[in-house]
Amino acid sequence: xxxxxxxxxxxxxxxxxxxxxxxxxxxxxxxxxxxxxxxxxxxxxxxxxxxxxxxxxxxxxxxxxxxxxxxxxxxxxxxxxxxxxxxxxxxxxxxxxxxxxxxxxxxxxxxxxxxxxxxxxxxxxxxxxxxxxxxxxxxxxxxxxxxxxxxxxxxxxxxxxxxxxxxxxxxxxxxxxxxxxxxxxxxxxxxxxxxxxxxxxxxxxxxxxxxxxxxxxxxxxxxxxxxxxxxxxxxxxxxxxxxxxxxxxxxxxxxxxxxxxxxxxxxxxxxxxxxxxxxxxxxxxxxxxxxxxxxxxxxxxxxxxxxxxxxxxxxxxxxxxxxxxxxxxxx
Amino acid sequence: xxxxxxxxxxxxxxxxxxxxxxxxxxxxxxxxxxxxxxxxxxxxxxxxxxxxxxxxxxxxxxxxxxxxxxxxxxxxxxxxxxxxxxxxxxxxxxxxxxxxxxxxxxxxxxxxxxxxxxxxxxxxxxxxxxxxxxxxxxxxxxxxxxxxxxxxxxxxxxxxxxxxxxxxxxxxxxxxxxxxxxxxxxxxxxxxxxxxxxxxxxxxxxxxxxxxxxxxxxxxxxxxxxxxxxxxxxxxxxxxxxxxxxxxxxxxxxxxxxxxxxxxxxxxxxxxxxxxxxxxxxxxxxxxxxxxxxxxxxxxxxxxxxxxxxxxxxxxxxxxxxxxxxxxxxxxxxxxxxxxxxxxxxxxxxxxxxxxxxxxxxxxxxxxxxxxxxxxxxxxxxxxxxxxxxxxxxxxxxxxxxxxxxxxxxxxxxxxxxxxxxxxxxxxxxxxxxxxxxxxxxxxxxxxxxxxxxxxxxxxxxxxxxxxxxxxxxxxxxxxxxxxxxxxxxxxxxxxxxxxxxxxxxxxxxxxxxxxxxxxxxxxxxxx
Numbered sequence: 010x011x012x013x014x015x016x017x018x019x020x021x022x023x024x025x026x027x028x029x030x031x032x033x034x035x036x037x038x039x040x041x042x043x044x045x046x047x048x049x050x051x052x053x054x055x056x057x058x059x060x061x062x063x064x065x066x067x068x069x070x071x072x073x074x075x076x077x078x079x080x081x082x083x084x085x086x087x088x089x090x091x092x093x094x095x096x097x098x099x100x101x102x103x104x105x106x107x108x109x110x111x112x113x114x115x116x117x118x119x120x121x122x123x124x125x126x127x128x129x130x131x132x133x134x135x136x137x138x139x140x141x142x143x144x145x146x147x148x149x150x151x152x153x154x155x156x157x158x159x160x161x162x163x164x165x166x167x168x169x170x171x172x173x174x175x176x177x178x179x180x181x182x183x184x185x186x187x188x189x190x191x192x193x194x195x196x197x198x199x200x201x202x203x204x205x206x207x208x209x210x211x212x213x214x215x216x217x218x219x220x221x222x223x224x225x226x227x228x229x230x231x232x233x234x235x236x237x238x239x240x241x242x243x244x245x246x247x248x249x250x251x252x253x254x255x256x257x258x259x260x261x262x263x264x265x266x267x268x269x270x271x272x273x274x275x276x277x278x279x280x281x282x283x284x285x286x287x288x289x290x291x292x293x294x295x296x297x298x299x300x301x302x303x304x305x306x307x308x309x310x311x312x313x314x315x316x317x318x319x320x321x322x323x324x325x326x327x328x329x330x331x332x333x334x335x336x337x338x339x340x
Numbered sequence: 341x342x343x344x345x346x347x348x349x350x351x352x353x354x355x356x357x358x359x360x361x362x363x364x365x366x367x368x369x370x371x372x373x374x375x376x377x378x379x380x381x382x383x384x385x386x387x388x389x390x391x392x393x394x395x396x397x398x399x400x401x402x403x404x405x406x407x408x409x410x411x412x413x414x415x416x417x418x419x420x421x422x423x424x425x426x427x428x429x430x431x432x433x434x435x436x437x438x439x440x441x442x443x444x445x446x447x448x449x450x451x452x453x454x455x456x457x458x459x460x461x462x463x464x465x466x467x468x469x470x471x472x473x474x475x476x477x478x479x480x481x482x483x484x485x486x487x488x489x490x491x492x493x494x495x496x497x498x499x500x501x502x503x504x505x506x507x508x509x510x511x512x513x514x515x516x517x518x519x520x521x522x523x524x525x526x527x528x529x530x531x532x533x534x535x536x537x538x539x540x541x542x543x544x545x546x547x548x549x550x551x552x553x554x555x556x557x558x559x560x561x562x563x564x565x566x567x568x569x570x571x572x573x574x575x576x577x578x579x580x581x582x583x584x585x586x587x588x589x590x591x592x593x594x595x596x597x598x599x600x601x602x603x604x605x606x607x608x609x610x611x612x613x614x615x616x617x618x619x620x621x622x623x624x625x626x627x628x629x630x631x632x633x634x635x636x637x638x639x640x641x642x643x644x645x646x647x648x649x650x651x652x653x654x655x656x657x658x659x660x661x662x663x664x665x666x667x668x669x670x671x672x673x674x675x676x677x678x679x680x681x682x683x684x685x686x687x688x689x690x691x692x693x694x695x696x697x698x699x700x701x702x703x704x705x706x707x708x709x710x711x712x713x714x715x716x717x718x719x720x721x722x723x724x725x726x727x728x729x730x731x732x733x734x735x736x737x738x739x740x741x742x743x744x745x746x747x748x749x750x751x752x753x754x755x756x757x758x759x760x761x762x763x764x765x766x767x768x769x770x771x772x773x774x775x776x777x778x779x780x781x782x783x784x785x786x787x788x789x790x791x792x793x794x795x796x797x798x799x800x801x802x803x804x805x806x807x808x809x810x811x812x813x814x815x816x817x818x819x820x821x822x823x824x825x826x827x828x829x830x831x832x833x834x835x836x837x838x839x840x841x842x843x844x845x846x847x848x849x850x851x852x853x854x855x856x857x858x859x860x861x862x863x864x865x866x867x868x
Contacts, residue, residue, distance in 0.1 A: 015859040017781075017814045020807040022580030022587065062439055076616055080442075087443045087615020095608025101601030109594045116372040116586050118572055118702060121475040172530040172540075179535055180525060194631060212631065225409075226535045229511075229630030262631060267515035267650070267669065268536075269508055270633040284635045285512060286651045287734065287744050300745060302650060302668045304657035332515040333666040334525050339659040 025112050040107035047100035054092025061085035180336070181329045183215075183230045185310060190216040191235065191259070191320040194228075199319040202255045205237040210274045212262060215322070230330055232262035232270060233310055235320075238279065242293050249295050252311030252323060259310040259322075260296050261330040264288060266303035268332045281307070305339065373595045374575040374588035378465045383599060385458035387606040388451045389561065395448040396550065402438055404430035405546035407502065407539040416623055424502075424627030427542050431501040431622055446614035452494050453619075454610060456642040459487050467687075467717050469704035471574045473697075477688040479567045482560050484685040489553055489560075491642050496549040498620065498640055502542055507628025508637050510541065512647075519669040537630060576704050577815045579808040583702050636734055645724045648731030649676060652751045680720070694846045696822050708777070709816045711770035712850050718766035719759040726755045774854035777813045780805060781857040782865055814856045821848040 029036040061082055069081040076084075123131075144151060190199045191213040205211060213233050217223060240256040252258075260281070264271050269285035274292075280299070281290040288301030296307035308330050311323030329337055356362040373379075406426040412419050414429065415436050434441035463483060466472055472480035495513070499506045514536045517528045533540030572586050581587050589595045625634060639647050649672035656667035683690075691713065692698065707714040729736065730751035737744045784802035792798055805813075824844055826837035834840065 017810055017857065017859050017862065019582070019811050019815070020579045023808055067436075067439070079616075082439065083442050084615055086440050087446075087611055090443070091608045091612035091615055093608075094604045094611055098601040098604030098606075098608060101597045101604070105594050105597035105601065109597060111589075111594070113375075113587050114370075114372055114590055115580070116370075116572075118584055118586055120700060121571060169530065173533045174529060176525040176529045214631070225537050225628075225630055229536055232631035267512045268630075269511060269637070270631050272633045273635060282744075284633055284637050284734065285508065286647075287748065288655075298655055301748070302653040302655055304655040304666070304668055332518055332669070333657060333664045334518045334528075335521050335523075335663055335665070336525060337664040338662040339657070339664045 022113065022115070028107065028111060030107050037108065040103070044100050044104045044108070047096045047103055051093045051096035051100065054089050054094070054096060056089075058086060058089030058093060061089055176336075180331075180334055183326055183330060184227055185215050185231065185233075185322045185325050187322065187324050188315065189322045190315070191233070191312065191322070192216045194232070200235075201318050202237075202257055202314065202320060205235060205257060207237050207239055207256065208276050209237050211235045213259075213320075229268070230263065233259050234262045234271065234274075234281070235259050235312075236274065236279075236281075236292055238293060242279070244294050246295075249309060252309055254312045254314065254320065257312065257320070258292065258295075259312045260290075260292075260307040261310065261326065262307075263331040264303060265298075265305040265307055265330075266301070266332060271307070304333070368569075369590075369592045371569070371591045372572075372586050372588045373591065374573050374586060376576055378469075379573065380602065381458055381462035381465055383602055384606055385455055385462055386561065386565075387603045388455035388458055388610070389557065390603070391451040391607055391610060392448060392455060393554065395444050395451060396554075398444045399434060399441075399448060400550060402430055402434045402441065403427070403500070403546075405500065405543045407537070407542045412627075419623065419626065422627060425542065427500060427502040428622070428627045431503070435623065443611075443614055446617075446619050447610055449498070449619045450610050450613045450617075452497060453640065453642075454606075456490055456494060456640075459483075459490055460642070463487060464717070464721070468707040468714060469574070469576075470701065470710060470713065471704055472688045473701040474688075474692065475571055475700050476567070476574075479564055479571075480688050481685050482564050482567075484681065486557065486560055486564070488681055489556060493549060493553045493557070494640055495643055496545045496553070500542060500546060500549060501620075501622045502628050503622035504625040504628050504632060504634055505622075505637060507537065507630070508633055509639055509643075511536065511630065512650075516669055516673045519666040519673070521663075521665055521670075537628070572702070574702050574704050577706065577812050579811050581703060583700070586702070636738075638732060638735065641728070644731035645727035646673065646677060646731075648727040648729065648733070648751065649673075649755075651733060652727075652730045652748055652755065654752075680723075684720075694843055695819060695850060696843070696847070697819070703815070706816065708770040708773040709818075709853075710850075711767045711774075711852065714770050715763040715766040719763040722759045722762035723755060726751055726758055730755075771852070771854055774856075778854055778857055781810050781813050782861060810857075814858075816856065818853050818856055819847070819851055821851040 030040045031037075065082040065085055067080075067082055070078050071081045071084075072078050073084075139145065192199050192215070194212045194214045197214075197217070199216060200211070200213070211234070213235055214223065214228065214231050235257055236259075237255075237257045240253070242256075243250055243253065243258070245253070262270050262272075264283045264285065266283065266286055266288050269283050271281050271283045271290070273282040273284055274280075275282065279292045281292060281296060282288070283290075283301070283303070286302050288303030289299050290296040290303070290307055291299045295309060298304065298306060308326050308328050310326055312320055313323050315321045328339075333339070352362070404426040408426050409423050410426055410429055412422050412424050412429055412432070414420075414432055416432050419432065431445070434445060436442070466480065466483070495509065499510050499513075514528055514532065517531060518524045520527060528536070531541070531544075532538045533544075573588070575581050575586055575588070578587070589598075626632075638644065650669065653668045653672045656671075658665040658667065705713075730747065733744060733747040733751065736742065737747050784804040787801045787803045789801040790798050791801055822844055824840040826834055826840050828834055
C-alpha cells in the first residue's frame with residue numbers, strides 16, 4: 010500500500026440475512042407456486058405460437074393502438090415466442106432467487122504466474138527440444154526452411170488474383186458518346202427540350218444501341234440529371250455555357266464524393282443535395298460545391314439537339330464520373 | 341440408490357472412464373461467480389450471438405445470395421413487375437411467404453443491434469472499472485477485436501438483402517476502398533469482381549457473413565470465456581472482498597439457473613421487440629439500383645458515428661502529378677477510426693506504463709477514484725457521440741427544424757471542442773465525488789433531522805455510516821507520482837530522459853486526488 014497513513018480496516022463479509030422462504034414453509038410454498046405459474050405461462054406462449062402458425066391467416070391485418078395496422082400472424086407468432094422464452098427465463102431466475110441457497114461463498118484466487126520451478130523446467134525442455142532438433146547447428150536447414158515458409162504464403166495470395174480483372178481505364182469512361190440520345194429513366198423515351206419546363210428536373214440515361222442491354226454497372230456511371238433554368242441564370246464560363254442547351258444543363262447524377270445518386274433538387278435555391286453526406290452543389294455555377302465533404306463539382310455533360318430535335322450528348326464526359334481514385338488525373 | 345441415480349451414475353462413469361472429466365468437473369461445478377448487474381452486459385452480448393446463429397441459420401434456408409436479375413411477381417403486389425436481384429427477391433419471399441420468416445428476419449436484425457449495444461456497453465464497463473488491468477490485457481484485446489469484427493459483420497449482414505438502402509451503403513464502402521492510395525482501384529476490382537456493383541459481391545460477402553466471420557467469432561468468444569473462467573471474474577470492492585479471493589455464488593445451481601434463465605429472458609425480449617417493432621422493412625426501400633436513392637439514408641447505429649465523421653469532413657482532396665488523394669474520405673473513414681481502435685487496444689499497456697503498476701488487479705476501481713482514466717473515457721465517448729449525432733444530421737435537422745448547415749457546423753466545431761471540455765468536466769466531477777466520499781466517511785450521512793440549539797441555531801444531525809460502507813469508500817489505493825530521475829547517480833543524463841519526464845508528468849496528473857480518509861482521521865474526529 011502506498012499510503013503511509015493507516016487505512017480503515019475491512020469489516021469482513023457481513024452476516025448472511027435469511028430470506029423468508031428459507032425458514033417459513035408457507036413462503037416457501039408460495040415461491041414454489043410462483044415459479045410454477047411462470048413456467049405455465051411459458052407453456053401458454055408455446056401454445057399461442059402453434060395456434061398462430063397454423064390457424065391465423067397470412068393476410069389478416071388488425072388495428073392496435075400505438076402499433077397501428079399490423080399483420081396478425083407475425084404479431085402473434087412473435088408474442089407467442091416471446092412469452093414462451095421470457096417466462097422460462099423468469100421462472101428459472103425466480104427459482105434461483107427465492108429457493109436456491111443465496112449465501113455468498115468465498116473462493117481463493119491464485120496468481121496467474123507459474124512458479125519459478127515450472128518456468129525453469131519449461132525453458133530447460135524447450136532448449137533440449139531445440140538442441141535435439143539441432144536448430145542451432147543446422148543453419149542450412151534453418152535458412153532453407155525459413156525461405157520455404159516465407160514463400161508458401163505467396164501461393165494463397167496469388168490464388169486471389171482472379172477475384173477480379175484489373176481496372177484498366179474503366180473508371181474513366183461511360184457509355185456516353187458524341188451524339189448519344191438522352192432517354193428518360195424509367196421509360197427509355199428520347200426527349201426534346203420542350204418536354205422540360207423551366208425549373209424541371211429529369212433523370213436520363215444514354216439510349217441503348219440495338220442489341221445492348223442496360224446493366225446496373227452502366228447505370229452506376231451513366232445516370233445523368235437534366236435541370237432546366239432560365240438561360241440568364243447561369244454563371245458559367247463560356248465553354249461550360251456552350252455545353253448547355255436552351256437553359257438545360259446536364260450533370261452526372263453520381264456524387265463526386267462517394268458515388269451516391271444525387272436526387273434532391275431544391276428548386277428555390279437551385280441547389281443539388283446528396284442525401285448520403287449532404288454535399289451541396291450550386292446548379293447555376295456548374296454544380297460548384299458550396300457545402301459538405303465533396304471536393305469536386307459534378308462532371309457536366311455537354312448537350313445539344315440532333316436533326317430530329319431530340320436532346321443528344323455533344324461529347325463523352327471529359328472527366329471520370331463518381332468518387333475519386335488514385336489514378337484520377339484531376340486538373 | 342434409485343433407478344434414476346443408477347442410470348446417471350453409469351453414464352457418468354462411462355464418460356469419465358474415457359475422459360477423466362470428473363476431476364475437472366468436481367472442481368468447476370462449485371466455481372464462484374461474483375454477482376453484479378453490470379456483469380450481465382457481456383452475457384447479453386454472448387446470448388445475442390447465440391440468437392444470431394439460430395435465427396441466421398433459419399434465414400439461410402431460403403435466402404438466395406445472388407445478384408442475378410429477375411422480374412418479381414411474388415405476393416407483395418407493390419413491387420410486381422420490377423427488376424431486382426435474387427437476393428432481394430428471396431428476402432421478400434422470406435418476409436411475406438414463409439410463416440414466421442419476417443419474425444425471424446426481425447429477430448436477427450434486433451439481435452444484431454443488441455449484440456453491438458451489449459458489446460459497447462460491456463466495453464465501457466470494463467474500461468471505466470479498470471477490469472482490463474493485469475492479468476486481463478489479452479482479453480481486452482480480444483474484446484476490441486470482437487467489437488471491430490462485429491461492426492464489419494453487422495455491415496455485411498444488412499448489405500445482403502440488396503435493397504436500395506443497403507446497396508447505397510455498399511456503394512459508400514466501395515468509394516472508401518477506391519480512395520486508398522495506389523492500390524484502391526485494384527482492391528475494389530478484386531472485391532467486386534470488376535466494376536461496381538457487378539454480380540459477385542453479394543455471394544462473396546454472404547460466405548464471409550455466414551461462415552468466415554462467425555467461425556472467427558466462435559473461436560475468439562471461446563478464448564474470451566476460457567480466460568474469464570481461468571482468471572476468475574473481477575469483483576467490485578466490498579467488505580470481505582480482497583485481491584486474493586472471489587466472493588459470489590457457486591456455478592451449480594444458482595449461477596447456472598440465473599445465467600441460463602437470463603438467456604431465455606434476452607431471447608424473449610428480442611422476440612417481443614421483433615413482434616411489435618418493425619425493423620429494416622426492405623420492401624419499402626425497393627431493390628437497389630445505383631441511379632436511385634431515398635432521402636434520409638442512414639446506416640445502422642454502430643456505423644453511424646463513422647458516417648457522421650465522413651459527413652462532417654471538410655472537402656479536402658490533393659491533386660498532383662496526375663493522381664488524386666481523397667483526404668475527405670481517408671481521414672474520417674480510415675485514419676481516425678484506425679487511430680481510435682489502435683489506441684483502444686493498446687490502452688491497458690499505456691496506462692500501466694504511465695503508472696508503473698505491474699501487479700495483478702482483481703478488485704474493480706470505482707470510476708471516480710481514477711479521474712484521468714474516467715475523463716479520457718468520457719472524452720472518447722463524447723467524440724463518438726458527436727460523430728453519431730452528425731451521422732443522423734439530416735433526420736435531426738428535419739425533426740428539430742434546423743438547417744443541415746447548422747447541424748454540420750455544430751459537429752465540425754463540436755468534435756474538436758466538446759471532447760476536451762468533457763475531459764475537464766469529468767475530471768472535476770470525479771474529484772468532487774471523492775470529496776463527497778471523504779465528507780461522508782468523516783461526518784456521516786445527512787439524516788434530514790434538524791435540531792434547534794439553545795442558542796437558536798439550527799443544525800442537521802449527521803449519522804455515521806456503516807463500517808461496510810466506510811470500507812467501500814476508502815479501500816482504494818491512491819497512487820503517488822513516479823519519481824523517475826532523468827540523471828543517473830553520477831549526474832549524467834540517462835538515455836530515456838525525455839520519456840521519463842513524460843511519465844513523471846503523466847503520473848503526477850494521475851496522482852491528483854482528494855486524500856481518502858485514514859483511520860487516524862476518524863480517530864481525530866471522534867475526539868472532537
